[in-house]
Amino acid sequence: MNFIITETQQAILELYKEEVAESVINIQETRKEFEGQATIVVFPITKISKKSPEQTATEIGEYLVAHVEDITKFNVVKGFLNLSIAESYFLKQFNEEVLAPDFGLYPSNGKKVMVEYSSPNTNKPLHLGHVRNNLLGYSVSELLKAYGYDVVKVNLVNDRGIHICKSMLAWQEWGNGETPENTGLKGDKLVGNYYVLFEKKLKEEVSNIFENVIVKNDYDIFFNSKDKESIISKIIKYKELELKKGTLNFNADKNSLEDFGFRAEIFVEEATDGNKLWKNVSKCFDEIEYAHFSDKQKEKNKRDIDYFLKPFIDLEEAILKLKEDITDEIKSQTFLMKKAQQMLLKWEQGDEEVVSLWKTMNEWVYAGFNITYKNLGVDFDKFYYESNTYLLGKGTVDEGLAKGVFFKKEDGSVWIDLTADGLDQKLVLRADGTSVYITQDLGTAEMKHDDFNMDESIYVVGNEQDYHFKVLFLILEKLGKSWAKGLYHLSYGMVDLPNGKMKSREGTVVDADELIESMVTTAREKTEELGKTNDFPQEDKDELYKNIGLGALKYFLLKVEPKKRLLFNPAESIDFQGNTGPFIQYTHARIKSLLAKANYELTATKPAEILPVELEMMLLLAKYPGEIAIAAKAYSPASLANYLYELAKLFNKFYHEVPHILKMEEGAEKQFRLNLCKKTADIIYAGMLILGITSPERM
RNA sequence: GCCUCGGUAGCUCAGUUGGAUAGAGCAACGGUUUUCUAAACCGUGGGUCAGGGGUUCGAAUCCCUUCCGGGGUACCA
Known part of the structure; x- marks a missing residue:
């Protein structure tokens, strides 16, 4: 509908003798409660017309209806000029553009983009956070392909470093020769178990030493510490504060405490006994309901309580901070950490035994990852390994010094x-x-560019690394790399559970494989409940349940704007109704079944009459290529996901509103409706594939 | 402390370069199936767009400020 802009510019030129920029003409879709399809916001134009919004709108409306064939009517509501566009215009667009075989396909734009995603560590299995990363990276890649880019999907595997040595060491010490084969465990799970075991043993060692240090004043462990004096003074300070904590009494005004009721006193007792953190006591007060108080009174009580709590909270924080510093130092001096460090050193020196173990265990992990990747339906064109890239970047440092x-x-x-x-x-x-982290990233960026000579490069990495990438890109720019401006950090929010983030220590990590499996199981249960697949062969059933389960999961994660954190509740299964993947998949299957029964063939027609819902569909279908462009430019599949939902929703409305298409007489009306069905199915199918979701023919 | 990203209905989320009376889904309640797939459709209720100030004809959107939450913060990756 771009013609409206130029015609309006012309109208303004004729009426008010002034040329205006395109940006002055603000066009939006007409709201459903008004007549028309396109609306011009005339407020900005009143500056030129020097007339009231209503009068300006009317004048432009009259001009447009008189001079533009496809604009048939107008109405003015306040400063809004609503235009009715001829049905024939939309029908022509539908027949000539939307029905064309290349509709929604962008030709190659001659540009190459690299999308780096997944980038796992080889010491742990993939979890929900990785799942978001993988789905996002894959989908953005497909989106950019659809928009005309040549896309290279890259996975930079973090396969070296101290964390890998921890798994290796634990396996060596306590593994008893376990392998994926003789345990039946997935390789990544097996290796992950040993990482966890290492951390457990390390923690034990640390807490033993801590006791020794505090109780027996045994400081030998710090003999090799870089800053021995400082750590010992921290220990002394720690003991002092602990003593102080024991003597500090809760002296809050008993009256104000009583105002909060008996629960408040329990909180305080618990904290005094060391069974609860003081900072949590403050939070507990927030949760108490005291309906009989006025807001003012509540605020005052809160202030009072916080005032009394503050010394406790401050002291507690200081103690915790000291304890952390001390245990960090102890950790670096433990037998286990030293052994792991030695192993890393040996690995770097190419020690045969260590390298061979490293290779074996990494192979186990890769075999495991490949299964997960395959189940998720993601793939890569190229793998990079940090074991090959970790020494890069020193040349870049020399270059930077020289410059x-x-x-x-x-x-x-x-x-x-x-x-x-x-x-x-x-x-x-x-x-x-x-090297430090950024040294190798500088070098790796350069190497990747040398390898592929891409125009743009997208790093799909969580938002905890925002600062790192800001610095990385800025440095490359300052080094005068011409390609630095093509670098982009696609930053996404963490996946939260109802009680905060996933913590491996608390066992709240949502494992990727288990998640996929549970989604497929839920899909099976729900589908069989509906009894829809009774006549399906077993193979088809398995494929269908996988499609639906993963469809639900992928849509759930992708419909949310990447940069926003998202909440996942493992206790509630992901919905299959409403704004969900399965709903859109269902719509596709519904159409496919209809078309199969109708012996449909695509030909353009001109129906005598077009219903409002049909007009709406033509409009929405025509928006698809634009939606691809918007999503691709924003590197965000979310807007596309929402568009597909709108489309599916509108189709279902259409499906209910029009009489049974199959029973209609052969002719233009029936053909037109089937054309609408066909294009809806095509767009859903193509769009969902961009999200990595397969839409089944039947479900 | 400083930097940064968030805060929209009970819950999960949309909301375009600032535009009309802020929208969906879930949950709740009521209705729709002799007829193309009811994972659907139609309806009802539900909002201080975190609070306050400002810019503007017009602010969920832009600016300032406060509060709440996440993340980062010089030799971890």
Whole structure:
């Protein structure tokens, strides 16, 4: 409907003798409660017309109806000019554009984009957080393909480092020769178990030492510590504060405490006994309902309580912080950590035994990951491994020093000063010449560009790394890399559980494989409850349940804007009704069944009459290519997902409103309706594939 | 402390470059099937768009500020 803009510009030129930019003409869809399909917001034009909004709208409306064939009527509501467009215009568009075989397909734009996603660590199985990453990365790749890009999907596997050594060491120590084969465990699960075991044993060792240090004043463990004095003074301070905590009494005004009722006193008792953190006591007070108080009174009580609690909370925080510092130092001095460090060193030196174990265990993990990837339906064109890239970037550091972008401190460490850009000073190379995280990312970025010479590069990584990528891209820009401006961090929010984030320590991690399996099971149960697949062969059933289960999961994760964190409640299964994947899949299957029965063939027709719902459908279908463009430009499948839902919803309305299509007389009306059905199915199918979801023919 | 991202119905989420009376789904309640798949459709109730101030003809959207939550914060990756 771009013609409306140019025609309106013309109208303004004729009426008010002024040329205006396109941006002045603000066109939107007419709201359902008014007549028309397109609405011009005339407020900005009143500055030119020097007339009231109503008068301006009327004048432009009159001009457009008189001069533009496809604009048949207009009405004015306040400053809004609602235009009725001729049905013939939409029908022509539908017949010539929407029904064309290449509708919604973008030709190659000649640009290459790399999408890096997944990037797992090889010490743990994939969990829900990875699932969001994988689905997002895959979908964005498909989206950009659909928009005309040449896409390279890349997985940069973090297969080396101390965390891998932890699994290896634990397996060596306590593994008894377990393998995926002799245990029947998936390789990634087996290796993950040993990582967890290492952390458990480490924790035991640390807490033993901590007891020793505190009770027996045995500081030998810190003999090799870099900053021995500081750590010992922290221990002394810690003991002091612990003593102080024992003598600090809760002196809150008994009256104000009583106002909160007996529960409040219990909270305080619990905290005094050390069974509850003081900072949680404050939160507990928030939860008490005291309906008989006025808001003012509540606020005052809250202030009073917080005032009394503050010394306790402050003391508690100081103690916890000290304890953390001390245990961190102890950790680095433990037997287990030292052994793991030694192993890492051996790995770096290419020690045969260590490297061979590393290879074996990584193979186990890859075999496990491949199963998960296959079940998720994601794939990659190229794998990079950090074991090959971790030494990269030192050349870039030299380059930066030569160009004067980096500087060297007295101790020999290399830095970049980004304070002028509102960031900090950032270390890029340690004094001993070893890399930090960003060193290798600098080098890897360069290598990836050398390998593929892409125009754009997208990193699908969680938002906890926003700062890292900001710095990374800025450094590359300052180094004068022409391709740096094509780098983009597709940052997404964490997946939260009802009680906060997933914590492996608390066993609340939602395992990817288990999640997929439970979705498929739920799909089976729901489908069989409906009795829809009784006549399906077993093979088809299995495939269908997988499609529906994964359809529900993928749609659930992708319909939410990437940057927003999203909430997943494992206790409630993901819905299959309403705004869900299965609803859209169902709509597709419904249409496919209809078309099969109708012996449908695509031909353009001109029906004598078009119903409002049919007009709505033509409009919505025509929007598809634009929706691809919007989603691709925003690197966000979410808007596409919502469009597909709108389309499915509208189709179901249409399906209920029109008389039974199959029973209609052969002719233009029937053909037209079937055309609408066919294109709806096509778009749902294509769009859902971009989301990584297969729409079944029957369900 | 500083930086950053969020806060929209009981719950999960939409809401375009600022545009009309802020929309869906779930949950609740009521209705629709002799007829193309009821995983559907139609209806009812439900809102201080976190609070306050500002810019504007017009603010959920832009600016300032406060509160709440997540994340980051110089040698972990």
